[in-house]
Amino acid sequence: MKTLMLSGVAGLAFVATGALAQVDQDAPQGGEMVVTYQDDVATLDPAIGYDWQNWSMIKSLFDGLMGYEPGTTTLRNELAESREVSADGMVHTFTLKDGIMFHNGREIVAEDVKYSLERVTNPATRSPGAGFFSMIEGFETWSAGEGEGLSGVEVIDDKTVQITLSRPDATFDHVLALNFASIVPREAVEASGEDFGREPVGSGAFRLAEWTPGQRVVFERFEDYHRAGVPKLDQVTFNIGLDPTVALLQLRSGSADVPGDGIPPAQFLQVVEDPDYEDQIVEGGQLQTGYITMNTQMEPFDDVNVRRAINMAINKDRIVQMINNRAVPANQPLPPTMPGYADGYEGYPYDPEAARQMLADAGFADGFETELYVMNVDPNPRIAQAIQQDLRQIGVNAEIRSLAQSNVIAAGGEPDQAPMIWSGGMAWIADFPDPSNFYGPILGCAGATQGGWNWAWYCNEEIDRRAAEADAMVGQPEAREEAWRQIYLDIMEDAPWVPVFNEQRFTLHSDRVAGDDSLFVDPVHIPVNYDYIYSTAAQ
């Protein structure tokens, strides 16, 4: 078997714009930081945690085989010292670093990798991330509750683990960098059982020191961390339960350093225009797109000309203005920072006159009645109203259905319930920085099922085939990126969505903590990369 030796993973990784970040890896250690959050932490179990708040916390407590350069979307080895990939991309052999420790003091061995991957894919774990691992050989039977584990994961010796795939998959490295692929110690998981999420033991830069429900979570430095000089801070305290408005008051008075929930929309203008905060506000892109879905299997949206007309009727600039420019207008599914984004693409122009004409040509000279579903949390109902007004301009009367998040998601998962949905507050932020992540569940045929996330019920089998081909293009990043670019441009021809905007993240930090801006709006360690931020008081 011919193997392709790679010293790192840079050869496979996409270079995203975030890769330009200048993170000071030699910043001094010491000091502490206080971060506020409104919601209590649901769980710190890496197989289970899957929300905006615990994502980055888990990244600080746990490590997987792969990870990302801080502040960027560039892959790097984490617990793996090196790895080999077979020429066909099917067999990945990882060698673990020497002397890597769990927080409980035990050295990590290859058996832990196997245990962790089998745990997350075991149906009894009920992990929301199990599906990501479907390319590993033996996944089908194991995830159905049969067999003795993942046959594709094989322990060669204490330092070596070999993972065999059932299909070539260029996203495999990103999947191994997901929280769900974190390495956990079997003895700690078995001792805690269902409570492992409250008593997490990992190998990350921080270890859990205290958790008082509803009040406080404290991380302290893990002295035996495998990267020298990391983490920068001795301690990170999360103050839980504070309304974002109150969190800002704490920041102003000096008792908090970073508002984890960001700047609340209601205070946005007040904060960005305050000269006191001028140097402390950080803006960053995120791998997010806000879009309107049109159910391609319901009349009249089964007519592609109607969908194109709607695309030309929405005044995106006005919507962006309405939310105080906390976003940039979008013209395609992918956000600009995602590899595969089509730079030169103009998209559908805003032209209500032409849109009206198109509707008339499609047989809807008098417009039609429809419904627009939206999540009932500000600013989404306001955005829905703007969309409603735009639609009225071309004779379409959309009734707004403003519901709780879970109800909108449920409506979108029914084949014939929601003709239009504004995705704000629900979808879609990428799980990992790869163009494929914007396809499968939300635009692919697989997602167009009862209870799925493809709310446009868009299924183009030709594009599905090309997507599968693109994901099989291992080791040829440029060609693969181009293939995905073309896929999304062709999807825009079918116009199942109106891409509306890509949200920007705005946050701020006190002058007691510092670090490259990218750490405070890290595209992967969402929302904040706790490991590399340092204290200005540290020597």
Add this chain to the structure above:
Amino acid sequence: MTSYILRRLLESALILLGITFITFVLLYLVPADPARQIAGRSATAETVANIREQLGLNDPIFVQYWRYLSGLFQGDMGRSYLQRAEVATLIAARLPASLLLMVSAIVTELVIGLTIGVVAALRRNRPADHSLMIFSFVAISAPQFVIGILLLYVFAVQLGWFPIGGYGTFAHLVLPSITLGLLGAGWYSRMMRSSMIDVLNQDLVRTARAKGLSKLRIITRHVMPNAILPIIAMIGIDIGLFMSGIVVVESVFGWPGIGQLAWQAIQRIDIPVIMGVTMVSATAIVMGNLLADLVVPLIDPRIKTK
């Protein structure tokens, strides 16, 4: 008396049973699938089906309800779908904070409400009365969220007298208690005022005055005990009001109570947690009403327990 208490306890138990049933059915009818919430966006249909099966969500509602009830009678409130922790543990960790806040809010509302009511009644139709009644009107009408932020801004940020939210010391307790108690204080001041005025016009006051008692003595010994009666009955009912108030107040002040827990559980359809919090608050309300009914006859022998 004993049989009365027993009967009332039995009634309370039936009410609670009814509440479990209604809540359970309502949660069942919500057009959202808890299994989907757990499974997340990237889950395949098989994953969702597997979760649904494991949690027993495929069973008919009466089977599910029966399973819940039999667990409850054995002291098992189930595990949170999302946090995976025991619901009883989650609630137990937060109940003391909510109870502390509630008791302290009751004290606050009584002290502020009764003081204002008495002063207003004695200064009836004078400027002091008018301004106090305007104050109580504002206290009743202002949203607790606004009051909380306002108090925080003035007393914690500007004056620095109290910490900006959080939990732990007496200083942390002051602003949340006032925020939560102010609404009740508004009601009580108005009730106390009219109740006092009623009593002041009664014969017993004239008799006392004729006996030559001092004004202070008349008010403290004769008027206030009579005037306070309707208010005692109200405190029990108040607990229901507090249960909705703490959701808001706890979120403003970062108070680690069950209101916060309930709010997050509702967002994510975490049925076992919603059921647990509903049960605990319903029990508190039912018990509060029961206590009020039992205490009133002790203070006023004219009201008989039957």
